[in-house]
Amino acid sequence: MYAKFCVNRETAVNFTRLFVNRRAYAIQAERALPNGSVPYYPARDWKTREPKLLDDGVVRMHLNGDITISLYAINPETQRSKWVAIDADFDGALEALFQLQWELKQDGVDAALEQSRRGGHLWIFGAEPLLASECRIYVYNLALRLGVPVKGGGLKEGIEVFPRQDRLEDRELGNAIRAPLGVHRKTNRRYWFYEAEPSPEAQLAYLDRLTKLTEAELRTFTEGMSLPEAYRPVAPVPYNPPALSSRFPEFRILDYVRTTRKDGRNWWARCPSCAQAGRDRTGDNLAIQVKDPRFYKCWAGCSKEEIRAALGQPIRKRAMV
Numbered sequence: 003m004y005a006k007f008c009v010n011r012e013t014a015v016n017f018t019r020l021f022v023n024r025r026a027y028a029i030q031a032e033r034a035l036p037n038g039s040v041p042y043y044p045a046r047d048w049k050t051r052e053p054k055l056l057d058d059g060v061v062r063m064h065l066n067g068d069i070t071i072s073l074y075a076i077n078p079e080t081q082r083s084k085w086v087a088i089d090a091d092f093d094g095a096l097e098a099l100f101q102l103q104w105e106l107k108q109d110g111v112d113a114a115l116e117q118s119r120r121g122g123h124l125w126i127f128g129a130e131p132l133l134a135s136e137c138r139i140y141v142y143n144l145a146l147r148l149g150v151p152v153k154g155g156g157l158k159e160g161i162e163v164f165p166r167q168d169r170l171e172d173r174e175l176g177n178a179i180r181a182p183l184g185v186h187r188k189t190n191r192r193y194w195f196y197e198a199e200p201s202p203e204a205q206l207a208y209l210d211r212l213t214k215l216t217e218a219e220l221r222t223f224t225e226g227m228s229l230p231e232a233y234r235p236v237a238p239v240p241y242n243p244p245a246l247s248s249r250f251p252e253f254r255i256l257d258y259v260r261t262t263r264k265d266g267r268n269w270w271a272r273c274p275s276c277a278q279a280g281r282d283r284t285g286d287n288l289a290i291q292v293k294d295p296r297f298y299k300c301w302a303g304c305s306k307e308e309i310r311a312a313l314g315q316p317i318r319k320r321a322m323v
């Protein structure tokens with residue numbers, strides 16, 4: 003079991019200053035799904051379904067161990083993030099993170115290593131919120147120079163860089179990462195930063211002392227660089243509406259998702275709503291009936307409305323009944 007804390011408001015404010023760049027957040031389920039994963043859901047008001055906003059009270063509950071939250075990197079109003087987190091959970095993950103940490107130090111950049119369930123997260127903090135696209139160019143090029151594997155671009159195992167996007171559309175969430183210093187619901191453990199005592203106050207004091215990366219430095223480090231080709235986002239395939247036989251063309255989910263496999267009765271695909279919340283990494287939460295693809299279901303519990311909204315194809319309300 004994990005230690006419970008009772009942090010004060012000032013501690014929550016310190017956490018927010020370091021980590022929170024937008025008020026949308028996700029919350030980890032209290033119990034595991036049958037497949038053993040403990041998913042995160044975007045925090046919403048249970049009645050209105052509007053996103054709930056992160057405040058000091060929520061942060062205190064996270065630090066105390068009452069709930070566990072995850073944070074979205076990019077604020078779509080500025081396309082900036084307060085931090086870069088490098089997630090590694092493969093064989094040799096810690097060696098790779100140590101290597102990155104050392105190389106960053108050569109640039110004069112402090113990076114803090116946090117334990118995780120199967121490896122670690124390496125955090126870099128901005129002196130001010132930094133452009134997500136520039137952060138990504140910096141870390142991708144650094145990793146490739148060191149020969150550290152980067153997930154995607156043909157590699158199944160490797161580091162993942164948060165922010166995971168260069169930019170977000172308005173109201174888009176992007177990918178969330180487990181907020182540090184809380185309790186992982188899968189193991190009921192806290193995973194601390196290596197370099198400080200295991201309490202929220204000591205950990206935050208340590209993070210405060212780190213040298214923060216300025217925008218001017220980041221510009222210098224990335225001058226003339228771009229995101230390596232293999233990792234550039236794939237342009238979305240344009241949607242071709244069906245023939246104008248009916249006034250309201252039928253929505254066909256298979257036009258929007260890429261299926262990962264098929265079993266007897268279903269196609270399986272990444273659930274768009276889960277993906278937006280940074281979940282469904284294995285890409286098989288969404289089952290689509292082969293016989294009649296109008297029937298589909300997210301096994302993590304997203305509603306049809308949420309799936310359609312995530313695809314930018316909200317369910318049309320009937321004007322007249």
Ligand SMILES: [Zn+2]
Pocket residue numbers: 273274275276277287300301302303304
């Ligand atoms: Zn889902």
